[in-house]
Amino acid sequence: MSSEQARMKFYCDNNRCIECYGCSVACAEAHELPVGISRRKVITLYEGIEGKEVSTSIACMHCSDAPCAQVCPVNCFYIREDGIVLHDKEKCIGCGYCLYACPFGAPQFPRDGAFGTKGAMDKCTMCAGGPEETNSEKERHLYGHNRIAEGKVPICAAVCGTNALLVGDAEEISAIYRKRVSSKGQGA
Amino acid sequence: MKKIIFSIITPLILASAAYAADSQIWGEMILSNIKAYGEVSSFSLGPLFVLLQSAYFSKIFLVVVLAVPTVFLLHYLIIGPKVFSHDGDKIYVFSLFQRIIHLIAAVAFLILIPTGLMIIFGKYLGGGSLVLGARYLHGVATLMFIVSVIPMFLFWLIEMLPTLDDIKWVFILGGYLSKEIKEIPAGKFNAGQKMWFWVASLGGVVMIATGAAMYLQDFNYNIAASFGLSQIDFLRASALIHNVLAVLITAFFFTHAYMSLFAIKGAIHSIITGYKENDEVKYLHSSFYKKLKKQGQI
Numbered sequence A: 001m002s003s004e005q006a007r008m009k010f011y012c013d014n015n016r017c018i019e020c021y022g023c024s025v026a027c028a029e030a031h032e033l034p035v036g037i038s039r040r041k042v043i044t045l046y047e048g049i050e051g052k053e054v055s056t057s058i059a060c061m062h063c064s065d066a067p068c069a070q071v072c073p074v075n076c077f078y079i080r081e082d083g084i085v086l087h088d089k090e091k092c093i094g095c096g097y098c099l100y101a102c103p104f105g106a107p108q109f110p111r112d113g114a115f116g117t118k119g120a121m122d123k124c125t126m127c128a129g130g131p132e133e134t135n136s137e138k139e140r141h142l143y144g145h146n147r148i149a150e151g152k153v154p155i156c157a158a159v160c161g162t163n164a165l166l167v168g169d170a171e172e173i174s175a176i177y178r179k180r181v182s183s184k185g186q187g188a
Numbered sequence B: 001m002k003k004i005i006f007s008i009i010t011p012l013i014l015a016s017a018a019y020a021a022d023s024q025i026w027g028e029m030i031l032s033n034i035k036a037y038g039e040v041s042s043f044s045l046g047p048l049f050v051l052l053q054s055a056y057f058s059k060i061f062l063v064v065v066l067a068v069p070t071v072f073l074l075h076y077l078i079i080g081p082k083v084f085s086h087d088g089d090k091i092y093v094f095s096l097f098q099r100i101i102h103l104i105a106a107v108a109f110l111i112l113i114p115t116g117l118m119i120i121f122g123k124y125l126g127g128g129s130l131v132l133g134a135r136y137l138h139g140v141a142t143l144m145f146i147v148s149v150i151p152m153f154l155f156w157l158i159e160m161l162p163t164l165d166d167i168k169w170v171f172i173l174g175g176y177l178s179k180e181i182k183e184i185p186a187g188k189f190n191a192g193q194k195m196w197f198w199v200a201s202l203g204g205v206v207m208i209a210t211g212a213a214m215y216l217q218d219f220n221y222n223i224a225a226s227f228g229l230s231q232i233d234f235l236r237a238s239a240l241i242h243n244v245l246a247v248l249i250t251a252f253f254f255t256h257a258y259m260s261l262f263a264i265k266g267a268i269h270s271i272i273t274g275y276k277e278n279d280e281v282k283y284l285h286s287s288f289y290k291k292l293k294k295q296g297q298i
């Protein structure tokens, strides 16, 4: 199915998302995120309006031509060959520019810098760790569990009970979604 | 079993909801923040910020830090400095209080500008602790600037108001295009000094406000809402304004430094000792000199 180069993407099927917060909680647990940081969030639109209410799960979307990487003054982002957008927390100065650039509000800032200022940016790594040695203690501490290196699916998609949250090569994801739409005759 | 899972999950969700409640960006406001990115009705500052920050700001700063000093070097070599006798009488122009406040502002700018530039050119410095340190210092110098900007604004305000002299001064560019010493139309401060005063004080207050917004990031949403902006668009606007004004302030600061250190030989002494050379006042601030003379102060 996949063409020359796999490009990893998330997709949340909002016909299936039941707003259970499983992905968000699993993420926080797997990566031992500090209080106040939530790399993946479940949001609900048109809450309470019958027929219109939808929920979906969002985190960093690992954009092509990632805007965050374009604006970072210290160039601390790097984009893996499979399209996962990662960054180096030891280079990051916590300026916040990536947040201003991001269409999804994904970058977050723990208040752990000197004098309680915003510290190094934190965001979803698609469970692919960071620039430190793979599966090292340091990588785990700074970026969380590197499940991709262990050949595992990102934890959020792995725990999604309704299979709403999909992750994988962009083309395979859209093939799955196409199949769902045509078999049910509905969807976006 | 279900009960146990619930009793574990519920506090987690409540805890994240509690955090969400006091966060403008990652809490309930996240939808309006995100929607503002590309919605036709919003200001769409996201793409504008990405465009300017990724392709233009650092280039504009590079041009300013190279071109402005080059122009002054050429001025110094071709036209040269104005030299006034330092042996004649001196006129007391700046009180001790004014000199101390000016010193604080000067040190603040000497930190703000290089550290600001270090952030802008952070990638060439490799990022990390060096640039992070620059960012912290930038914040510390902001405190010094806050202390100095209000008294400075108040004690020089009257003398910095525009006068007819200023129009004439601008037309002859302050007489700096020739070495000839003749009477230049200016009060205690000339039009150039006045421009710097307004850029540094009013512009400085805007720099403090936009800098504070970026520093705090997640604060009372009513402030952004009163501008009709989402919190993220407010931060984007702050970053855009801070960068644009920083270009202006940097260019003016270089000019101010060149004038006091090089273009008028020894002019800097007046802000250290409080005394200006008689001839310097007589020619470069001729209206002020005449006024002092009429009042019998010299």
Ligand code: HEM
Pocket (backbone or CB within 6 Å): A094, A095, A096, A117, B112, B113, B114, B115, B116, B117, B119, B120, B135, B136, B138, B139, B142, B145, B203, B204, B205, B207, B208, B210, B211, B212, B214, B215, B216, B242, B246, B247, B249, B250
């Ligand atoms: C009156 C002058 C200025 C004041 C009061 C001021 C204040 C501030 C403050 C409080 C911040 C936020 C720092 C943080 O987030 O930790 C900031 C950020 C910044 N300033 Fe300034 N600044 C001034 C002038 C300048 C100048 C002249 C430049 C450039 C040459 C500059 C470049 C920057 C940059 C690039 C940032 C963004 C990085 C960041 O948010 O940390 N600033 N400024």
Ligand code: SF4
Pocket (backbone or CB within 6 Å): A059, A060, A061, A062, A063, A066, A067, A068, A069, A085, A101, A102, A103, A104, A105, A106, A107, A123
């Ligand atoms: S942080 Fe935002 S801009 Fe960057 S890749 Fe993720 S979603 Fe895209």
Ligand code: SF4
Pocket (backbone or CB within 6 Å): A068, A071, A072, A073, A074, A075, A076, A077, A087, A091, A092, A093, A094, A095, A096, A097, A098, A099, A107, A120, A121
């Ligand atoms: S906060 Fe860090 S990652 Fe984001 S733009 Fe600034 S330096 Fe780059």
